[in-house]
Amino acid sequence: MTLTQWRACVRGVPMKSLAPLLVGVLAAPAAHALDAAQWQAVAPTLQAALECRTKPDTTGAAWTSLPRDAEGGIAAIKPPAPFLVFGLPVREVAIFIDASGELGESYTADLGASLAAVRKAAKLNAEDGRTTPMGDLTLGGDTSPKLTCTVAGAYDESDYQED
Secondary structure: OOHHHHHHHHOOOOHHHHHHHHHHHHHOOOOEEOOHHHHHHHHHHHHHHHOOOOOOOOOOHHHHOOOEOOOOOEOOEEOOOOOEEOOEEEEEEEEEEOOOOOOOEEEEEEEOOOHHHHHHHOOOOOOOEEEOOOOEEEEEOOOOOEEEEEEOOOOOOOOOOOO
C-alpha cells in the first residue's frame, strides 16, 4: 500500500481509533529467520511435528539453536526457504513446549492458503479437527488459516473439584 492509498484509507478516521492498532502492530513479536543450513537441519522434523506425525527430537544441535523469546521459549520462525505442510505454503511457525511436561506442546503453522484448502489437505473433519496418534490437529484463524498440532501434557483436571 502506498502512502497515498494509506492516507485515503485513514482519512476521516480519528487518530484515537488508529493508535491502539499501531501500538499493537509495533509491539507484536517479529518472527525470526534462520540461516539456510540450520533450516535444512530442522525443517523435516518441524514438518513432521506440524503435521502431527512425530514429536521432534529437541536435543539435536539444530533444534537447540532455534531462536528464543524473552521467556526462553522458541520464538516465532519465518522459514528462510519455501516450506510446505500438507503441501501448503507456510508463512510462519510457532512452537510451544512446556519443559515440565505439564502443559504439553503445540506446533502452529500460519498457512498461505484458504481455509477450504487447509481442511482438504489436512483431511480435517466437519469440526475442523482430526486426532492423530501424536495429538490433535485443529484449524483456527479467520483470515489467515493457522493449523495447530496440540500434544497433551501430564496435567489432568479429572480430580479437580470446585468448593
